[in-house]
Amino acid sequence: MKVGVFYGKGDIRIEERPVPEPGPGQMLVKIAYVGICGTDIEFFKDGGVPPFMKVPLVLGHENCGVVAKLGEGVTKFKVGDRVLCGPPSHCPEDCPSCKEGKTNICIHAFPRTAGLGQYDGGYAEYLLIHDVEHTTIVPVPDNVDFKDAVLFDVICVSLHGIRNSQFKFGDDVVVSGTGPIGLSAIQILKAAGANRIIALGTNSAKEPLIKSYGADYFINSKECKDLAGEIKKILGKEVGADVVYECAGNMNSLSNLVYDCVKPGGQVNVIGTIQQPMTELIPGRFSIFEPNMQFSFTYTEDEVRIYLQMSAAGKLHFPGMVTGVVSLDECVEKVFASDRKGQLKVLIDPSL
Ligand SMILES: [Zn+2]
Ligand SMILES: [Zn+2]
Numbered sequence: 634m635k636v637g638v639f640y641g642k643g644d645i646r647i648e649e650r651p652v653p654e655p656g657p658g659q660m661l662v663k664i665a666y667v668g669i670c671g672t673d674i675e676f677f678k679d680g681g682v683p684p685f686m687k688v689p690l691v692l693g694h695e696n697c698g699v700v701a702k703l704g705e706g707v708t709k710f711k712v713g714d715r716v717l718c719g720p721p722s723h724c725p726e727d728c729p730s731c732k733e734g735k736t737n738i739c740i741h742a743f744p745r746t747a748g749l750g751q752y753d754g755g756y757a758e759y760l761l762i763h764d765v766e767h768t769t770i771v772p773v774p775d776n777v778d779f780k781d782a783v784l785f786d787v788i789c790v791s792l793h794g795i796r797n798s799q800f801k802f803g804d805d806v807v808v809s810g811t812g813p814i815g816l817s818a819i820q821i822l823k824a825a826g827a828n829r830i831i832a833l834g835t836n837s838a839k840e841p842l843i844k845s846y847g848a849d850y851f852i853n854s855k856e857c858k859d860l861a862g863e864i865k866k867i868l869g870k871e872v873g874a875d876v877v878y879e880c881a882g883n884m885n886s887l888s889n890l891v892y893d894c895v896k897p898g899g900q901v902n903v904i905g906t907i908q909q910p911m912t913e914l915i916p917g918r919f920s921i922f923e924p925n926m927q928f929s930f931t932y933t934e935d936e937v938r939i940y941l942q943m944s945a946a947g948k949l950h951f952p953g954m955v956t957g958v959v960s961l962d963e964c965v966e967k968v969f970a971s972d973r974k975g976q977l978k979v980l981i982d983p984s985l
Contacts (some may be wrong), residue, residue: 694786862904
């Protein structure tokens, strides 16, 4: 079978490998689509990877497809089931976080994510699930397209970040960042009953899409001279928004939210992964207003089920999020090594 292997900075090779054979407790899934994640692109551009990541590695942690072969003892699924396959669901060690149901902050599980840690991922025709019992594998309802199901990774990051925040029905919110995570946060906040949703971004061409997802206002944060003033003007208040969300993954965005967008005593949520030092923030300048800062990371299997159920019921729908489907052979040229202009989420269909 064909696989996409990451070797280091600027180096992804398409190779031929034997189809893996599932052992006891394992399962083989024929990949329908695998999402190209922003982190995969970061690995390619920057070369930096988490310390627990085995390189070379077949990338791909946003997988969905059809169960192709069961290893001994696997009874939860049958051949032909439509499933999505995500990160570990909990650890066999039963750590304190997993005991509390906070499996997303399990101290053991994350490095075991296929395509990110020690196991090969889904940039392949077939994905071997190493430990079915401890992996997020959720049946995809018949009326949910694989192209929607495979968005679970970005959408559940936002879903979890919002569930983990102090947001309440009727709150005014600011979402900074209008990539897949920011866009999904906007739609989830709209569904959750936000009062006014202000989106901050740097690309005004995206304004119609951002508004179609549920933002009431869009501010180009690069062009706006007085962000704090603009927010207060929109809200008609002397203070900023109740809850704000960092979804752009950079310090500029976080600084804007902390200094200019959140009300005294409000909450700043960091959902995006920021790989920059926080040296730009001077706590003395904003701690006088006692903002609360909350960090969120990934999601739980329950949250994946919530997404699929709400998607099946038509309550969450992300048209326009998938901007392309490419083959393994095309993925480097069309995505990793391209300028990615106009791209949001690009999927690989390994059968192409
Ligand atoms: Zn991802
Ligand atoms: Zn655990």
